[in-house]
Amino acid sequence: MGVDFSESVPAPNQDAIATALLQLVAVVAQLRDPEQGCPWDREQTPTSLIPYVLEEAYEVVHALRQGNPNAIAEELGDLLLQVVLQAQIASESQQFDLATVADGITEKLIRRHPHVFGEAIAETPEAVQATWQAIKAREKGEVAETLTHCLSRYAATLPPLTAALKISQRAAKAGFEWPNLAGVWDKFEEELAELKEALDSGDRDHAEAELGDLLFSLVNIARWCQLDPVAALQGTNDRFVARFQKVEAAAGQSLDSLGIETLEKLWQQAKRELGQSSV
Incomplete structure (x- = not known):
């Protein structure tokens, strides 16, 4: 790779990192052992593990949002396990191993950061992104993506x-953009009307398509207003669960035995107790 990293990480940390990673690799290899391994781990395939890769990635995101270092470390470990397990499965059929994965991403980072590891100049995040995309296109044999x-x-x-x-x-x-926010709102109203019309028609496929168009128009509104729709929806989900927990606790009985008026009163009470923006 032509870059010396021997002094980038203090020697004690180098030893600890290497030891920990090698131990993890050894444990995963033992779990996959055909004779003495774990029955569940042995039967896993790259595709059967997809749900766990997604789940662990989202749990890392949740831990990062919570800002709890212990939880972040734990969830990153769970995600790292998925990387090591995929590499172990691939190595068993001589496709690639963890060294291939690590070497590949290391070399890619060096190639795509010539302003750090070479003589190129990129002084802004935008310049770095432009360099990254240009190098990526060359690597793939494309003039440009x-x-x-x-x-x-x-x-x-x-x-x-x-x-x-x-x-x-x-x-x-x-350049595929509305001239102002009013145009975006007009599009939202148009899509809302089309969704109502599709629902009235009873055509499920049409209604689903119009619902998608309406959601996309909301995303456009969020972008125009510099709001994060993913964070916004996550916040709403969190608030709903917190309020629902309050409703269940206050009800003291099965919710389906209560009328909607009672449930609405409990809901409004929960909102007051938690606050409009509490999670």
């Missing part, structure tokens, strides 16, 4: 709400 290719990648790989925001941002950057 087309906007359609970029949007397709967002749609295929990101959670839908995050993808919608990314798609909206990139399309706007390319």
Whole structure:
């Protein structure tokens, strides 16, 4: 790689990191042992583990939002396990191993940061991003990544709400944008009316398509107002659960035995106790 990192990490930390990673690799290899391993771990495949990769990634995000160092370390460990386990499974069929994974990302970081590891100059985050994209395009043998290719990648790989925001941002950057916020609100009202019409028609597929259009228009509003729709929805989910917990505790009985008026009173009480923006 042509870069000496021998002094980047203090020697005691180097030893501790290497020992911990090697021990984790050894434990995972033992779990996958055909004769003395764990029956559950032995039967896993790269695709059967997909739900766990997603789950652990989201749990890392939750821990980061909570800001609890112990929880962050624990959840990062769970996510690291998924990386090591995938590499172990691949190594068993001589596809690749953890060293391949680590070497690959290290070399990529060095190649795409010539302003750090080379002679290039990039003094702003925007300049760094432009350099990264240009190098990425060259690596893939492309003149440049087309906007359609970029949007397709967002749609295929990101959670839908995050993808919608990314798609909206990139399309706007390319000039596919409303002249003002009033136009965005008009589009929202148009999509809302079309959803109501589709629902009245009884055509489920049409209604679902119009619901998607309405949600996308809300994402556009959020972008215009510099709001994060993912964080906004997460906050609403958290508040709903917190308030619902209060309602259950105050009810002292099965909620389905109470009328909607009673439930609404308990809900409003929970809102007052927690505050409009409490989580």
